[in-house]
Amino acid sequence: MKELFSWGKTIVFSLAIFIVISIFVFQPYTVNGSSMEPTFIGTDPYDEEQKGDRVFVSKSSYKLFGEPKAGDIIVIDSRTYKPRTLVDELKEHPLVAIFKESPDNYKWIKRVIGEPGDRLELKQGTLYRNGEELNEDYIFEGMDGSFEAITVPEDHVFVLGDNRNHSGDSRMIGTIPYENIVGKVMVRYFPFNKLNLF
Template sequence: MKSKRIMKEIFDWGRTLIFAVLLSILISGFIVQPSIISEASMEPTLVGQDSFHDDKVGDRVMIFKSVYILGNAPKYGDIVIIDSRVDRERTFMDEIIDNPLIKRIMRENNDRHFWIKRVIGEAGDFLEFKEGTVYRNDAALVEDYIKEAMIGDFESVLVPENHVFVMGDNRNMSRDSREIGPVPTENVVGKVLFRFYPFDKISKY
């Protein structure tokens, strides 16, 4: 009798644990997900960690995964997470495999293709670079968020339907649409909601 009670308790705990794991996968994969900024491409807006300087800790941000899944299109100024593999179609399985909990269980780290950038152009926009300034539909952009003036140039581009053009705020240290071209909206996997660490820099985006 006692052994049956113990087995029932083990079964109940196991069922609760499985439910908790599945719920965590659902929340972090499709709703909200914390993330550490690991690159310098969005500085000074968001600071990336530096493996060579222990005192430079990457900002912690909360990402809303569902905002674009629910049909909302990325807008000008949105700080977004993109899958830079624009030559392949993202599937539902990508959302599962890219889940932080799944990656930890599988001991895989394939985050290199996830980039954090700012939306500069939407579908139908004509973007060009003239005399050190980015122009959108012949209007100069006022970009008080960039770290420094951009060195170099990029070819003028008409953003296709269902695509966005993204760039990092640290223009001279960023891989973005200047390299890979306009990004399919299905490759925009989340929007940065707010920075929650460091505590003295908490801010909403």
């Protein structure tokens, strides 16, 4: 009985450590949809064999090591009208997610294009930041359309998907408050042949 109690304490302690780490430090994330192709391949609901890239998201990078920079790949909470709370973190925990019927579709993976104070403009398919044309060798294809110049507010970022013509992003929901950044993508760990640091 004493040994069983000891094992129980170890399991509870291990679970507690796992919960704390995944809420405040690192959390796995599965890419869904096609908005970040070709950088990331997302789960395809119509193709059971396409499971989607898996990444680890650092939830402490910006809290400890500075602010988001242009080019960073981040996971955001697209509900920009709603500040994130500890309750959100608990609801999204992998142990809780096991019991959910559907994934959290409000969490999106995107690329930071504009930092606070940056002026962004899309003219005839070409994106400009502070008057300079961006050289974006990571995008899937040229971007259709245009949008009026926007200056990114303080404590916000402007994000786009790499698959520009098939992405919901800041063109739709506006700039992203820092508090709605879930974390920074640090590593792709699956599929194993695409292991990569970001």
